[in-house]
Amino acid sequence: MTAPQARPDLDGPLSPHVRRHLAGVAGYRPALQPGPRAIKLNANEGAYPPGPGVAQALAGLEAAVLQRYPDPLATGFREAAARLHGVDPDQIMATNGGDELLRLTFATFVDPGRTVGLIEPSYGVYATLAGLHGARTCPIALRNDWSLPEDTADRWNDVGAQLAILTNPHAPSGLLTSAATIERMARRFRGVLLVDEAYVDFVDPALKHDLVPLTAQLPNLLLLRSLSKGYSLAGLRAGYAIGPKSLIAPMSGKTRDSYNLDVIAQILGKAALEDQQYAQRLARHVRTERRHLAERLERIGFDVPASQANFVHALRQDGLSALPLLRGLQDQGIHVRWFDHPRCQSGLRISIGTSEETEILLATLRDLMA
Ligand SMILES: *Cc1c(COP(=O)(O)O)cnc(C)c1O
Numbered sequence: 001m002t003a004p005q006a007r008p009d010l011d012g013p014l015s016p017h018v019r020r021h022l023a024g025v026a027g028y029r030p031a032l033q034p035g036p037r038a039i040k041l042n043a044n045e046g047a048y049p050p051g052p053g054v055a056q057a058l059a060g061l062e063a064a065v066l067q068r069y070p071d072p073l074a075t076g077f078r079e080a081a082a083r084l085h086g087v088d089p090d091q092i093m094a095t096n097g098g099d100e101l102l103r104l105t106f107a108t109f110v111d112p113g114r115t116v117g118l119i120e121p122s123y124g125v126y127a128t129l130a131g132l133h134g135a136r137t138c139p140i141a142l143r144n145d146w147s148l149p150e151d152t153a154d155r156w157n158d159v160g161a162q163l164a165i166l167t168n169p170h171a172p173s174g175l176l177t178s179a180a181t182i183e184r185m186a187r188r189f190r191g192v193l194l195v196d197e198a199y200v201d202f203v204d205p206a207l208k209h210d211l212v213p214l215t216a217q218l219p220n221l222l223l224l225r226s227l228s229k230g231y232s233l234a235g236l237r238a239g240y241a242i243g244p245k246s247l248i249a250p251m252s253g254k255t256r257d258s259y260n261l262d263v264i265a266q267i268l269g270k271a272a273l274e275d276q277q278y279a280q281r282l283a284r285h286v287r288t289e290r291r292h293l294a295e296r297l298e299r300i301g302f303d304v305p306a307s308q309a310n311f312v313h314a315l316r317q318d319g320l321s322a323l324p325l326l327r328g329l330q331d332q333g334i335h336v337r338w339f340d341h342p343r344c345q346s347g348l349r350i351s352i353g354t355s356e357e358t359e360i361l362l363a364t365l366r367d368l369m370a
Pocket residue numbers: 044096097098099100123167171196198225226227228229234237238239
């Protein structure tokens with residue numbers, strides 16, 4: 001049995017010097033980092049290493065690039081993202097992972113004591129950030145099919161939410177909400193709508209899903225992008241925002257650290273964005289493999305909502321807790337994710353790995369289910 005990861009920073013006693021409201025904030029508990037021999041399908045990282053564009057840029061780095069501060073505006077990185085999306089570089093802000101952008105949206109658009117609209121279940125970092133910021137949350141429960149209730153924006157408006165965050169494709173279900181629905185919500189909602197698109201690189205291109213054009217029409221729509229998933233660069237910490245200049249400028253000019261993206265992340269991130277051929281190969285693998293995985297999970301006793309992300313959420317058809325399965329897999333060195341939420345207790349969130357990893361996972365799960 002793998003020992004639970006010791007986290008004295010999360011579990012230790014709280015010094016009396018710590019601000020009072022932090023006593024009520026549970027730190028975000030990220031996925032376990034097992035040893036190198038484990039099968040790691042618990043944090044939706046890429047199944048394969050970063051591509052040749054990144055490898056080449058990395059090989060070309062010299063220690064001397066670290067002597068000076070990085071470009072505070074990450075110009076090369078932003079221009080590469082702007083070219084990719086067909087927008088102006090001023091509509092892009094580079095961030096230290098998508099998570100930094102989440103923090104900046106709170107710091108820029110939410111007055112302490114005011115409210116942030118969420119959906120639930122969703123990414124736990126949102127609620128943690130709200131707690132740190134001293135903001136209230138208004139979580140709207142998803143419907144049984146994981147879709148958004150029709151009146152979501154109205155309910156956020158009723159509590160005066162200044163910011164709302166939508167994960168799309170959703171985690172942990174993988175469900176994609178259409179651009180038309182999001183446009184309708186953004187037009188109704190009176191605050192800033194941040195659409196967290198950490199998993200959008202895995203959406204089937206046949207759906208032609210693209211929210212970027214909407215950011216030119218809607219003054220309150222911001223998109224979050226991450227290089228962690230779609231470009232297999234979780235270790236680099238690079239992401240970016242796409243949005244109207246009126247929302248990008250105050251974050252870039254006021255709340256962001258001047259040098260938020262280090263020089264290596266700027267160079268490698270730009271190389272990754274410019275190697276779309278490899279990114280598309282990674283995405284194709286995910287789309288093929290997630291279909292296989294879902295079909296075979298259904299055959300051994302799971303319901304699997306249709307995922308457009310690089311993971312599937314496998315829910316036991318018998319409705320029993322999936323916690324024993326999580327533990328059983330862990331004993332075999334296979335790591336997936338389980339969430340302690342009423343909608344998720346019978347579920348395992350499984351990242352799309354290599355085909356070999358899928359085979360081992362399925363064989364082990366089948367034995368555990370028998
Ligand atoms: C992974 C993820 C992010 C951002 O991750 P970074 O590694 O900080 O770029 C944001 N939102 C969701 C829902 C994620 O899963």
